[in-house]
Amino acid sequence: MLQKDIEEILITEENIQEKIAELGAQLTTDYQDKFPLAVGVLKGALPFMSDLIKRIDTYIELDFMDVSSYGNATVSSGEVKIVKDLNTSVEGRDVLIIEDIIDSGKTLNYLVDLFKYRKAKSIKIVTLLDKPTGRKVDLKADYVGFLVPDAFVVGYGLDYAEKYRNLPYIGVLKKEIYSF
């Protein structure tokens, strides 16, 4: 039913799950002797985080931040707002930020600066998607699932005007959906 709004599927459910298994195996190795604080960035990271943590076979603690800079637009306002802060202190912790997409880089740039200021021991980023053409600030993830082209993508956590987060794949919307 939702698929009627989709122009093209870029990454299938199967591709996503395979990649998550690889990322989980790598993170299991890299964090074997640590107890990282995995910080999910709401709301987009929810499906990715949920699937990824089940593939990380070592001790991890979970927490969430809700930040927002897009509202209902397809272009970042550039102003990152904290809607919900962490419950846990990051001081002295190995922080692993879990994101659905890096586009302009402003959201993660803000969070990395914040966690540095709060004295995290280490800060790494795992993102399912990276859109390098969108970048406005210099920011690189430590673990990347897929590169995506210069298009507004939806699904698997990513929304357009709060819709389509529940698609199990990543796709591009039909043009007429934006022009309403």
Ligand SMILES: O=P(O)(O)OC[C@H]1O[C@H](OP(=O)(O)OP(=O)(O)O)[C@H](O)[C@@H]1O
């Ligand atoms: O690199 P950037 O240009 O900052 O864009 C990436 C961020 O934008 C989206 O979140 P959004 O602010 O739309 O909130 P949401 O996760 O609730 O959709 C996405 O989930 C990332 O967090």
Ligand code: HPA
């Ligand atoms: O391409 C995107 N799709 C959905 N949300 C986003 N937030 C930043 N970039 C995107």
Ligand SMILES: [Mg+2]
């Ligand atoms: Mg959004």
